[in-house]
Amino acid sequence: MKKKTIASVLSLFMAAALLLSGCGGTPTSSGSQTQSQGGTAAQDQWINVNASLPLNYDPASGSSSIDLSIVFNVYDTLVFTEIDGTVIPHVATDWEVSPDGLTYTFHIRDDITFHDGSKLEASDVAFSMNRALTIGEGLAYLWDGYVDYAEATDPTTVVFHMKSTYAVFVSTLVRLAVLNEELVMANVDTSDTTYGDKYDYGKKWLSTHDAGSGPYMTKEISVTDYVTCERFDDYWMEWEANAPKGFTVRAINEAATIRTMMSNGELSITDEWQTQDTLNALGELDGVDVTNMYTGVVMCMEMNTKKAPTDDIHFRKALAYLFDYETAYTYIYAGTKKAGGPVSTAYQGSIADELNTYSYNVEKAKEELAKSKYANNLGDYALELHYSADVKDEEDLALILQSAAAELGIKINITATPFATLIAEAATPETTAHITIMAPSDSYSEAGSVLKLHYHSSTAGTFTQFEWLLDEELDRMIDTALAESNYDLRMEMYAQAQKYLDELCPTIWVIEQPEQRGYQSGTFYWPEAEAEVNAPIMGRSLYFRTIQFYD
Amino acid sequence: MSGAKYIVRRLLWSLVVLFGLSILIFCIARIIPGDTATMALGSTATEEAKELYRETHHLNDPFIKQYAYWITDALQGNFGESTQTKQPVVEDIKTFLPATLELILFAAILEIVGGIGLGVACARRAGGVLDNSIRVVSYLGIATPSYVWAIFFMLIFCYWVPVLPTIGRISASVAAPASITGFYLIDSLLTGNFTAFWDVLKHLVMPGTALALTGIAQSARITRSSMLDNMSKDFVGAEISSGIPMRKVMWQYVLRPSAAPSVSIIALDIAAMLGNAFVVEQVFSYPGVSKYCLNAILNKDLNAIVGVVMVIGVSFLVVNILVDIISAFLDPRNRL
Numbered sequence: 069m070k071k072k073t074i075a076s077v078l079s080l081f082m083a084a085a086l087l088l089s090g091c092g093g094t095p096t097s098s099g100s101q102t103q104s105q106g107g108t109a110a111q112d113q114w115i116n117v118n119a120s121l122p123l124n125y126d127p128a129s130g131s132s133s134i135d136l137s138i139v140f141n142v143y144d145t146l147v148f149t150e151i152d153g154t155v156i157p158h159v160a161t162d163w164e165v166s167p168d169g170l171t172y173t174f175h176i177r178d179d180i181t182f183h184d185g186s187k188l189e190a191s192d193v194a195f196s197m198n199r200a201l202t203i204g205e206g207l208a209y210l211w212d213g214y215v216d217y218a219e220a221t222d223p224t225t226v227v228f229h230m231k232s233t234y235a236v237f238v239s240t241l242v243r244l245a246v247l248n249e250e251l252v253m254a255n256v257d258t259s260d261t262t263y264g265d266k267y268d269y270g271k272k273w274l275s276t277h278d279a280g281s282g283p284y285m286t287k288e289i290s291v292t293d294y295v296t297c298e299r300f301d302d303y304w305m306e307w308e309a310n311a312p313k314g315f316t317v318r319a320i321n322e323a324a325t326i327r328t329m330m331s332n333g334e335l336s337i338t339d340e341w342q343t344q345d346t347l348n349a350l351g352e353l354d355g356v357d358v359t360n361m362y363t364g365v366v367m368c369m370e371m372n373t374k375k376a377p378t379d380d381i382h383f384r385k386a387l388a389y390l391f392d393y394e395t396a397y398t399y400i401y402a403g404t405k406k407a408g409g410p411v412s413t414a415y416q417g418s419i420a421d422e423l424n425t426y427s428y429n430v431e432k433a434k435e436e437l438a439k440s441k442y443a444n445n446l447g448d449y450a451l452e453l454h455y456s457a458d459v460k461d462e463e464d465l466a467l468i469l470q471s472a473a474a475e476l477g478i479k480i481n482i483t484a485t486p487f488a489t490l491i492a493e494a495a496t497p498e499t500t501a502h503i504t505i506m507a508p509s510d511s512y513s514e515a516g517s518v519l520k521l522h523y524h525s526s527t528a529g530t531f532t533q534f535e536w537l538l539d540e541e542l543d544r545m546i547d548t549a550l551a552e553s554n555y556d557l558r559m560e561m562y563a564q565a566q567k568y569l570d571e572l573c574p575t576i577w578v579i580e581q582p583e584q585r586g587y588q589s590g591t592f593y594w595p596e597a598e599a600e601v602n603a604p605i606m607g608r609s610l611y612f613r614t615i616q617f618y619d
Numbered sequence: 620m621s622g623a624k625y626i627v628r629r630l631l632w633s634l635v636v637l638f639g640l641s642i643l644i645f646c647i648a649r650i651i652p653g654d655t656a657t658m659a660l661g662s663t664a665t666e667e668a669k670e671l672y673r674e675t676h677h678l679n680d681p682f683i684k685q686y687a688y689w690i691t692d693a694l695q696g697n698f699g700e701s702t703q704t705k706q707p708v709v710e711d712i713k714t715f716l717p718a719t720l721e722l723i724l725f726a727a728i729l730e731i732v733g734g735i736g737l738g739v740a741c742a743r744r745a746g747g748v749l750d751n752s753i754r755v756v757s758y759l760g761i762a763t764p765s766y767v768w769a770i771f772f773m774l775i776f777c778y779w780v781p782v783l784p785t786i787g788r789i790s791a792s793v794a795a796p797a798s799i800t801g802f803y804l805i806d807s808l809l810t811g812n813f814t815a816f817w818d819v820l821k822h823l824v825m826p827g828t829a830l831a832l833t834g835i836a837q838s839a840r841i842t843r844s845s846m847l848d849n850m851s852k853d854f855v856g857a858e859i860s861s862g863i864p865m866r867k868v869m870w871q872y873v874l875r876p877s878a879a880p881s882v883s884i885i886a887l888d889i890a891a892m893l894g895n896a897f898v899v900e901q902v903f904s905y906p907g908v909s910k911y912c913l914n915a916i917l918n919k920d921l922n923a924i925v926g927v928v929m930v931i932g933v934s935f936l937v938v939n940i941l942v943d944i945i946s947a948f949l950d951p952r953n954r955l
Contacts, residue, residue, distance in 0.1 A: 122703040122914060124661070131661040204668030205660045212665050262675060275705035290714075291704050292914055293906040296791065320786060320904045324770045328777050329785055488919055491662060492652035530662045 113313045113617045115336045115592075117610065118326055121319035123291045126274035127245035128196075129205040133340065133509065134317060136207075136243075136607025141315070142297060143245035143280035146174055146193065147238060151596055153414070153513035153603035155239050159188065159246055169233035169553055174226050180304045182248040183278065183285040190220035195249035197228065199269055210240040210511055233551040235558055239512040242605060248279040283307075283613040284314065294318045303613075310617040312592075330356055330586050337594075337610070338586040343460050344401065347584050355590025359597040361583040364414040364518070364604025366407045367396075367462075367507045369453075369469065369576035370534035374497035377449045382440040384573045387503075388426040389433035390472040397579045400464045407577035410518060410569045414580075414604040417515030417562035423570050426577070430472075437476060450479040454493065455505040457484040462505045465578060469503075487531075495529055497536045504534040507581055509606035515562040517604075519546045523569060535574040542568060583609055592617045626940070633936040637929070641693070644928040645686055648921045658919040659702035689925070698929075699922030703914060708926035712908060716930065717801030718788055719900070719907035723892045724802075725823045726831035730885055733835040735874075738842020738881065743869055745847055753839060760836025765895065768829040769902040776825060784822050786904035793818045826899045834888040838881045845877040879946045886942040890935045 124130035127139045148158035160174040180188040197218040200208045214234040220226050230237070247270075255273035256266065263269045270279075278286040283305070284297035298314035299307070320326055320335075323346045329335035331353050338350065351358045371378040371387065378384055397404045406427075408420030437443055453469070455462035463484065470480040480503070485493070490506075493499045508531075510517040520527070525543050527533045545568060549561035569575075583602070587594060593616040596602060596609045603609075649655075655678055656669040673679050676699075677688050692699060698708035737757075741750040776783040789795050789803060796806035796815045804823075807816035849855065850873055858868050897909035908927055915923035 122918070129660070131663055204665035205663075207663065208665060208668075209663045262671065272705050290906065292715075292911055293904070316791070318786070318904060319910075322770075322902045322904075324773060325786065325902055325904065328773050331778060332781055332785075334785060486652070486917070488658060488917060489652040491657060492654065494662075495654065530657075532662065 113310065115312045115315040115612055115615065116329075116334060117315065117317045117337045117339070118320035118329075118335060119317050119339045120321060120341065121292055121294075121317075123289070123295060123317075124206070125276060125278070125289065125291060125295070126271055127206070127247070127280075128200045128203045128208065128269075128274075129271070131206045133606050134610075137610035138295065138297075138317065138607075139245050140282070140607055140611050141284045141613070142278045142282045142286060143247070144180065144188070144282050145244055145246065146176070146241045149242050149513065149603045149605055149608060151599045151603060152601040153416070153605065155242065155513070159193070160241075163238065165553070169235070169551075170230045172228040172230070172237060173221075174228070176224050176226065177304070178224050180281050181302055182251065182281045183300055184248065184251055185302075186248060186250060188246060188248070188281050189223045190226040191223070192249045193226040193244075193246050194218040194220045195252075196244060196247045199247065199252075199266075200244065202263055202266070203269060203271070207243045207511055210243055211237075233553065235553045236512060236514055236516055236550055239514060243511055245280065247274075248281070251279045287314070292319065305613070307613075308616060310592075310619070312612045312615050312617070315612050326586075330588075333588065333591070335586075336588050336591070340583045340585050341459065342584070342586065347586065350586035353586075355588055356586055357589035357597070359583060359585045359587060359594075359609075360403060361585075361596060361599070361602040361609050362412065362414050362580055362604075363509070363583045363602045363606070363609060364412040364513075365507050365509055365581045365583070366410070366412050366518075367401070367465070367578040367581045368505070368522075369465070369578060370504045370506055371574055371576070372497060372500045372502050372504075372534060372536055373572075373574050374536040374538075375500070375502060377440070377442040377446075378451070378502045380440045380442055381573060382436045383442055385426075386433045386436040386440065386476070387469065387473065387478075388573055388576045389429045389436060390469065390476065391426075391576050391578065392428045392468050392472060393426075393578065394428065395468055396465055400461055400468075401579055401581065404579045404582055407580045409566050409577055410522065410575065411515040411562070411566055412518070412580050412604060414513075414602065415510075415515045415518060416513055417559040419563045419566050420577075420580075423566065425570050426573070428472075430475075433476065446477045447479075450481055451503060452501040453480050453482050453503040453505070454485040454490060454501040455482070456487050456490060458487060459505075465505060469576075491531045494531050494534055500534050500536060503576075506531065506534060508532045510604060511606065513604050514558075515566065516546065516550050516558070519562065519565050519569075520550065523565075523574070537572070537574055539572070542572075585609075590618075626944070629940050629943070633940070636936060637932060640932045641690065641925070641929060642686070644925050644932075645689060646682075648919075648924040649682070651916065651919050651924075653919045655702075655919055655921060693929075698926035701915070701923040702920045703918055703923065708922045711911060711923065712926060712930055713801065715906060715908040715911045718803075718905065719893065719896055719909055721802045721804060721819075722823060722826055722830065722896060722900075722905065722907060723889060725804075725827035726834070726892060727885070727889045729827060729831040730834040730838060730888060733831065734838025734885065735842050735878065735881060737835065737839035739846060739869060739874060741839065741843040742846035742850065742873075743865075745843075750843070757836035757839050760832050761840075763833070764898075765829045765833060766898040766902055768832050769826065769899050772825040772829055773902065783825055784818075788819065788822050788906055789815065790818050790822075822903075822905075826903045826905055829902075830892055830896060830899050834885065834892075837888070838885050841884055842877060842881045845880050846873055849873050849877045882945055883942050886938050886945070890938040893931045893934055 119134040124135045127143055144159050146160040147155050149155055159176050161177055163172060163174040165172055176190055182188055201211060214230055214232055216229045216231045218226060218228045252270035256270050257268040257272045260268035276289050283300055283303045285300045287296045287298045289295040294316060296316045326338055327349055330350055347358050350356050371384050373379055393406045397406050408424035411418040411420060413420050453466050455466055466482045470482055473480050508522055510521055521532050523537055523542060524546050525538050528536050528538055545565040549558050552558040552561055587597060595614050656672040660668055660672055677685050696709060701708050701711050704711055737753055741753050744750050777785045784790060793815050796803055796810050796812045799806045799809055803819040804816060855873060858872055896907055897913045900907045900910040912927040
């Protein structure tokens with residue numbers, strides 16, 4: 069009787085499995101099941117990516133890595149960047165700058181159509197810039213205070229009027245997505261008058277639709293769960309035969325789910341936030357590799373310069389000498405490289421290789437500590453070190469510093485902190501921890517991008533700067549450099565600013581953190597993943613048009 | 620007290636509880652760290668844009684005034700707009716709630732059938748191999764959280780024997796059924812779309828089972844002990860001695876009074892699933908309201924947080940009232 073019961077249960081289980089497999093596909097046909105999740109099989113030429121959502125789909129509002137990646141695929145921009153970050157014409161064919169540097173005139177192509185079939189004209193470019201400036205969200209900070217307004221003087225000429233000289237303006241235009249003005253304005257929410265006669269400026273509609281002319285167009289979207297885009301066959305640039313027919317970005321955050329989906333081919337490319345353990349496991353799968361794209365991110369331990377004892381320059385230097393960089397780049401983030409200074413070597417104008425001032429040296433740490441005004445009362449202070457609770461590997465970095473500091477009598481308390489809390493803490497010097505671990509990304513490929521976003525006074529109080537430098541001299545150096553139109557002079561000015569920062573030592577520049585993603589290297593060729601140098605532009609690495617599926 | 624009066628009194632108390640809950644969650648949502656405007660617009664938004672947002676959303680007003688704005692709108696069915704989706708929260712709830720309810724309903728059926736069925740089976744053969752085996756397994760079920768089951772099932776059915784879909788609610792290659800109730804299973808049956816029905820069912824198997832297992836184990840244990848308690852009563856002995864088959868005695872005369880505690884536990888479990896489903900939804904990337912709420916909390920989406928919590932609160936209250944009514948029906952001693 070008992071045997072009969074067990075046999076019945078087993079039979080039921082087997083029958084259920086067979087029934088399910090009959091309709092779900094056998095292991096060998098998992099491609100069809102896979103494709104049912106949004107397509108992954110090589111023959112479908114479809115790319116599936118996981119990411120942290122919700123998406124901010126309006127290009128004037130989005131600022132996360134995945135938001136910006138999608139902009140590169142769904143919209144066109146006046147200029148574009150090569151894989152290595154070189155700026156090249158795109159929608160614009162050429163441009164001129166007035167002698168006073170206050171007027172930029174761009175001539176644009178006349179053969180580009182939007183996804184709805186209408187023609188892209190200069191007025192659309194002007195509209196996109198004016199809209200971004202008015203809304204003031206996302207990456208508008210790149211132009212806020214520099215650009216006055218834009219206007220179209222004829223269907224193929226757009227003029228930008230500047231408030232002040234801005235030598236890197238052309239480079240920043242890689243972030244200006246060109247919107248279909250007529251389509252956007254036809255879909256404004258007239259019950260919302262936030263922007264006066266522009267109503268809501270199409271924000272609500274653009275949060276779930278695209279108005280672009282890029283290589284892919286939106287097919288389906290749920291901003292909290294997924295977006296599926298398919299190839300725009302009438303795209304003005306050529307399509308290679310084996311280019312992806314589309315892509316799906318899904319909100320999948322669990323490491324176990326990601327590993328399962330990578331192993332059975334359901335996922336093509338992972339996000340860049342996987343732990344080293346997960347990356348190691350992915351790297352061992354057949355046909356899967358892990359990228360090592362240096363996209364300009366420096367893992368930083370940012371020290372609050374307005375709070376004792378990290379307000380003391382010698383105390384900060386002592387901590388910088390106490391950090392064991394080698395353990396960080398050899399074991400915790402294996403295969404990465406030490407950061408030499410505030411600006412990654414991926415940026416034009418970086419002098420990180422030349423600086424490289426701080427390395428693990430206990431004797432020097434002691435010397436600096438002795439010069440500090442807190443040398444005799446270290447016991448009075450307990451440093452708070454906060455890191456993002458979502459990035460588990462950062463805890464190991466914190467522990468390295470904690471143990472080294474303890475040997476010199478410096479107490480460090482480590483706290484895993486939700487990202488939202490970190491942003492809240494950044495609001496005032498009093499609420500900002502003594503040390504915060506952060507790895508900010510930037511928008512264009514010159515050192516000025518990092519210097520402005522990370523160290524200029526205008527960004528104090530945001531998550532891009534926990535140092536609270538508020539240094540007028542540094543601000544002047546950065547502003548002067550960004551206004552300098554002579555390239556060589558500008559690079560020299562960037563170098564001076566980096567040296568100045570190196571001496572101030574507001575940050576422990578830990579490692580240059582590569583963008584590490586698991587991807588199906590046996591299924592497709594991904595140029596960005598295999599390039600020696602990558603553009604230090606957030607989101608640029610996920611450009612799907614140039615991916616090639618193997619036959 | 621008559622049944623009708625009792626229900627009316629419970630409903631009135633429920634309104635008071637909901638009012639209290641609305642104040643509580645309204646406060647809690649605003650205590651979550653982070654500047655709401657910054658979380659909504661991004662850290663790099665200009666100060667003018669953030670200030671415009673605060674003004675538009677009354678964030679600069681005193682707290683009581685903010686609450687007054689909110690409750691006035693909420694009473695008209697308007698919970699405001701979500702900063703994540705830029706859509707009205709009510710619309711978001713309409714989109715995501717049916718998915719979670721469908722998942723919970725599926726898990727509830729598993730829990731009722733599995734929990735009570737196993738409980739009865741154990742009670743019939745108390746002390747036997749089946750009873751002891753199920754007892755050990757049920758301890759495992761109670762002690763193991765649903766996310767562990769979720770990952771375990773994924774490992775088996777998506778990796779070792781890939782017969783079930785890993786993520787989502789329906790495959791992209793299968794057209795979703797026309798929305799009638801919002802429940803894909805029901806809608807697909809109503810529209811005769813059996814391909815969608817089968818596909819949706821397969822998507823429910825792993826998350827539903829992972830969500831139900833703890834409850835199955837718990838209700839099996841409670842049903843068993845309650846059954847054993849009732850089986851020792853005189854009326855059962857009288858029924859058996861009068862020749863009524865054991866099977867009939869168990870299912871017809873013992874189960875009914877024994878089911879009341881299990882029903883209470885199962886009902887509360889089902890209500891709690893609304894709050895607990897987020898872990899399973901997260902693992903299986905299931906587009907439900909719990910996952911939506913989790914994202915709302917992480918992004919300080921005030922309107923969405925308050926809206927979803929209110930819906931969960933209403934669900935708890937409704938389930939509690941239903942439990943009382945069902946308990947009274949099952950066991951007349953509860954009709955007090």
